[in-house]
Amino acid sequence: MKSFLFGGVLAVAAIATTAGLAIADGTSTVHTYDGSFDDAAFSLESAIIGKGLNIDYVSHVGDMLSRTKQDVGSDITLFDNAEIYIFCSAVLSRKMMExxxxxxxxxxxxxxxADREGQVMVGYRNYPEGPMQEVQSLLAEIVEEALEE
Incomplete structure (x- = not known):
């Protein structure tokens, strides 16, 4: 397993338009996944649910980017597939906001x-120092579990 740091999902999209992947400003943690996009998505979903968390929404950002690229004057395919799994932890969210x-x-x-030219990536944004590091630890645990499946 190989880890990369990127500057968020949007920055990943911007970086992806250049030749190859690069390290941005460290606002996100991204791991390569040794397998298919569908397997990575299933493993991630299973890992989130396995923590007792409910997935509130799956953002199909890859479909949106593909569907709208001509509307915004582009012919660049950023990702072959890309989805963002949105969820919350009532316990951690309350603790962080208290x-x-x-x-x-x-x-x-x-x-x-995300899948870009056959390279499947799983990642999350990095949170600020202090209490939010507990959330970041949860995200890291979920991703590690997904990568092991």
């Missing part, structure tokens, strides 16, 4: 799966 109500800005949490 520490600082403005931590609401970080909720809900998301982990993405």
């Amino acid at each position: 520490a600082d109500p403005m931590n609401i800005a970080h909720c809900p949490y998301g982990i993405f799966v």
Whole structure:
């Protein structure tokens, strides 16, 4: 398993237009997945549910980018597939917001799966130092579990 740091999902999209993958400003943690996009998505979903969490929404960002590329004057395919799994933890969210109500800005949490030219990636945004590191640890555990399946 190989890890990369990227500057968020949108930055990943911007970086992906260049030749190959690069390290951006470290706002996201991204791991390569040794397998198919569908297997990575299934493993991620299973890992989230396995933590007793409910997936609130799956954002089909890859479909949206593909569907709208001509509308915005582009012919570039950024991802072959890309989805963001959105979920929350009532226990952690309450704890984070009791520490600082403005931590609401970080909720809900998301982990993405993306396939770019046969390279499947699983990742999440990095959170600020302090109480939000507990959430980041949860995201890291979920991704590690998904990578092992």
